[in-house]
Amino acid sequence: MTGTSEARDGRIGNWKVGVVTSIRRESASGRSITIDVPGWGGNIAGQHTDVRLTAANGYTAVRSYSVASAGVGDRIELAVDRLPTGEVSPYLVDTLREGDELELRGPLGGWFVWTPQQTESVQLIGGGSGIVPLMAMIRSHEASGSDSPFRLLYSVRTPLDAFFRAELESPSANLEVTWIFTRRAPSGCPRPAGRITAADLEAHGFPAALSPTVFVCGPTGFVETVATALVALGHEPSRVKTERFGGA
Amino acid sequence: MVEPIDGNALAGPLSDLFTFDPTTASARCAGCGDVSVLARAMVYGEPDTFVVRCANCDDVLMTIVQAPDRFCIELRGMTWLKIPR
Amino acid sequence: MAVISRGFVGRGGEVNPDLPAGQYLTADFPVLSAGPTPHIETVDWQFSIRTDEETLHTWSWDELHALPIEDINTDIHCVTRWSKLGTSWRGVSLDTLFATVKTTDKYVMARSYGGYTTNVPLADLLGGQAWIALEFDGDKLDPEHGGPARLLIPHLYFWKSAKWIHGLEMQSQDEPGFWEQNGYNMYGDPWLEQRYW
Numbered sequence: 256m257t258g259t260s261e262a263r264d265g266r267i268g269n270w271k272v273g274v275v276t277s278i279r280r281e282s283a284s285g286r287s288i289t290i291d292v293p294g295w296g297g298n299i300a301g302q303h304t305d306v307r308l309t310a311a312n313g314y315t316a317v318r319s320y321s322v323a324s325a326g327v328g329d330r331i332e333l334a335v336d337r338l339p340t341g342e343v344s345p346y347l348v349d350t351l352r353e354g355d356e357l358e359l360r361g362p363l364g365g366w367f368v369w370t371p372q373q374t375e376s377v378q379l380i381g382g383g384s385g386i387v388p389l390m391a392m393i394r395s396h397e398a399s400g401s402d403s404p405f406r407l408l409y410s411v412r413t414p415l416d417a418f419f420r421a422e423l424e425s426p427s428a429n430l431e432v433t434w435i436f437t438r439r440a441p442s443g444c445p446r447p448a449g450r451i452t453a454a455d456l457e458a459h460g461f462p463a464a465l466s467p468t469v470f471v472c473g474p475t476g477f478v479e480t481v482a483t484a485l486v487a488l489g490h491e492p493s494r495v496k497t498e499r500f501g502g503a
Numbered sequence: 504m505v506e507p508i509d510g511n512a513l514a515g516p517l518s519d520l521f522t523f524d525p526t527t528a529s530a531r532c533a534g535c536g537d538v539s540v541l542a543r544a545m546v547y548g549e550p551d552t553f554v555v556r557c558a559n560c561d562d563v564l565m566t567i568v569q570a571p572d573r574f575c576i577e578l579r580g581m582t583w584l585k586i587p588r
Numbered sequence: 589m590a591v592i593s594r595g596f597v598g599r600g601g602e603v604n605p606d607l608p609a610g611q612y613l614t615a616d617f618p619v620l621s622a623g624p625t626p627h628i629e630t631v632d633w634q635f636s637i638r639t640d641e642e643t644l645h646t647w648s649w650d651e652l653h654a655l656p657i658e659d660i661n662t663d664i665h666c667v668t669r670w671s672k673l674g675t676s677w678r679g680v681s682l683d684t685l686f687a688t689v690k691t692t693d694k695y696v697m698a699r700s701y702g703g704y705t706t707n708v709p710l711a712d713l714l715g716g717q718a719w720i721a722l723e724f725d726g727d728k729l730d731p732e733h734g735g736p737a738r739l740l741i742p743h744l745y746f747w748k749s750a751k752w753i754h755g756l757e758m759q760s761q762d763e764p765g766f767w768e769q770n771g772y773n774m775y776g777d778p779w780l781e782q783r784y785w
Contacts, residue, residue, distance in 0.1 A: 259581065272591055298529055301513070303511070303515075304515075305515035307590075308593040308596045308598065309591060309592055309593050309596070310592070310596050310597055310598045311592055313590075314598045314599070315590070315598075316550070316598050316599075317512075317515070317550060318550065319512055319515055338557050338614065342598060342599060346552060346593070346595070346596050348593045350594075350596070352594075354593045355593075355594055356593075357591070357593070358590070358591050360518065361515070363514035363518065363524075364511050364513050364514040364524065364526045364527075364542070365524045365526060365527045366511065366524075366540055366542035367509075367524040367542065382642065385767045396566050435517075474507035475507065475508065477507065496542075497543075498511050499506070499507065499508040499509045500508055507624075513690055522632075525767075530698075546619075547621050547622055547623055548620070548622070549620060549668040552620075554622040554623060556623060561623065561624055561674075563622075563623070563669070566622075566770040567772075568767075568770050568771030568772065568784070570771060570783070570784035570785070571784075573771075573783075574770030575785070577769065577770050
C-alpha cells in the first residue's frame with residue numbers, strides 16, 4: 256500500500272509548508288480549504304493529515320483532519336467544521352485566508368482507505384463532518400471510473416449543514432445517496448427528522464448478504480450507534496471500518 | 504461524555520518515531536489475546552497524551568506521553584506488534 | 589523553522605497572577621480520561637485505607653456521609669493546561685479519615701474503580717489540603733467528573749485528584765502510579781510546572 260511504502264522513506268513525519276489557494280463556504284460553520292503542499296505527493300482516499308498552528312510566542316497546537324481529495328499531486332482539499340470549544344478549528348474556519356501558510360504532516364493512515372483496485376460494493380455512512388474522508392472515496396471512485404457500486408448515507412442536522420451539497424445532489428451513476436436529517440428535514444422529505452436508526456441502515460444500505468465494505472465516520476456516539484446496528488444486521492465486524500471524531 | 508476515538512489518530516504522532524504506519528500494524532492484547540490492527544483500538548486522551556485500549560477488553564495496550572523534549576511510550580499491554588512491510 | 593500562523597494566539601499567552609505558567613483559563617470543565625467511565629452505584633461503593641496486609645479501614649457511602657462534610661473553594665489546574673478558578677466542592681477531609689489510622693509510612697497510592705492509580709506523599713493529603721469530594725458546584729459528582737466520589741488535592745496537578753476513588757494504600761516508598769509510570773511527574777506541582785519526568 257502506498258501509505259506504508261512512503262512511510263518507509265521517512266518523509267511522512269516531516270512537516271511540510273502549504274499555501275492556502277482557496278476557501279469555500281460549505282455551511283455556517285464549515286469551510287473547505289484547498290492547499291498547495293509541495294512534496295505532498297498525493298494520497299489515497301480516506302487518509303488524513305495533521306495541521307500545526309504556531310503562535311508568535313512559539314506555542315503550537317496540532318490537530319488531525321481528513322483529506323476530502325484523493326489522487327496524485329500536491330494540491331489537497333480539507334473540510335473543517337468549527338467546534339465551539341475547539342482551538343484549531345475556529346482558527347481554520349474564521350481566521351485563515353487565501354495566501355496564508357499552514358504546516359501539514361501526511362498523508363497519514365493506511366487503514367480507513369479505499370482504493371480503485373477494490374471491486375466489492377461499498378457502503379459509506381457519514382455523520383456531520385464525518386463526510387470528509389467518504390467524499391474523498393466518492394471522488395476517487397468517480398475519477399477512476401470504478402464499477403464498484405457505492406451507496407452513501409449522510410446524516411446532517413438540516414439541509415443547510417450539509418458539506419458538498421451540490422456535488423452530492425447530482426451523484427454519478429454508480430453512487431446512490433440517501434440523506435438523513437436529524438433536526439429539520441426539507442418539505443417533501445418522506446422521512447421525518449430524527450437520528451439514524453437500524454431501520455435506515457436496513458432500508459437504504461447494502462444488505463449484509465452482499466458483503467459490502469462499510470466505512471463509518473462521524474462523532475463517537477454516531478459511529479457507536481451505526482457500528483452496533485450494522486453488526487446486529489449481520490455485517491461482518493471485520494468488514495466495518497470506523498473513524499471516530501472526538502469532541503462530538 | 505468521555506468518548507474515545509480510534510487508533511487512526513495515532514498515525515500522526517507516531518510518525519515522529521516510527522517509519523511504519525502504526526494504524527495498519529496489528530497487536531495482540533496481553534490481557535485477552537485479541538489480535539487487531541491499531542486503527543481499531545480505542546484511544547483516550549488529549550492531543551499530547553494517548554491511552555490506547557483494546558477494543559475487545561478495554562485493557563491498556565500502550566500509552567504515549569509527548570513531553571516537550573521526549574516521548575514516553577509504554578507497550579506493556581501488547582505481547583507483539585506485527586508491521587506490514 | 590516554524591511557520592508563524594498569522595493571527596493565531598492559541599492557549600499559550602495568558603498572563604494572570606492566579607494562573608501558573610503555561611495554563612489557560614476555562615469556564616467549562618474539560619475531562620481528561622485514561623479510559624471508559626466506570627459507573628458505580630453508591631450502595632456498592634466503598635472507600636478504604638490500607639496500612640498493611642491485615643489492616644483495612646473501610647467506609648460505606650452512608651458511613652462517609654455521617655462524617656463532617658466541608659465546603660471547599662479552590663482553584664484547580666490540569667496538566668493539559670486548563671485551569672479553573674474559584675471552584676466549589678463539598679467533601680470529607682482526609683484529616684478526618686486519617687484520624688483513626690495509625691501508620692508510619694510516608695507515601696500513598698490512590699486506587700480508583702476502573703484501575704487508575706496515582707501516588708501522593710501522605711503529607712500532601714493532611715493539614716487541610718485534600719478531601720474525598722462528593723459534590724461539585726452544588727450537585728452530586730457526575731460519573732464523568734469522578735462520581736460518586738473523587739480525591740481532591742487542588743494544590744497538585746489535577747491528575748492527582750483521582751476520579752472514582754476506591755481506596756488509599758500506604759507505602760513506605762514513593763512508587764509511581766498510572767500516569768507517573770508513563771511520563772508524568774512524581775509530584776506534580778503546577779506552580780513549578782512539574783508536568784513530566
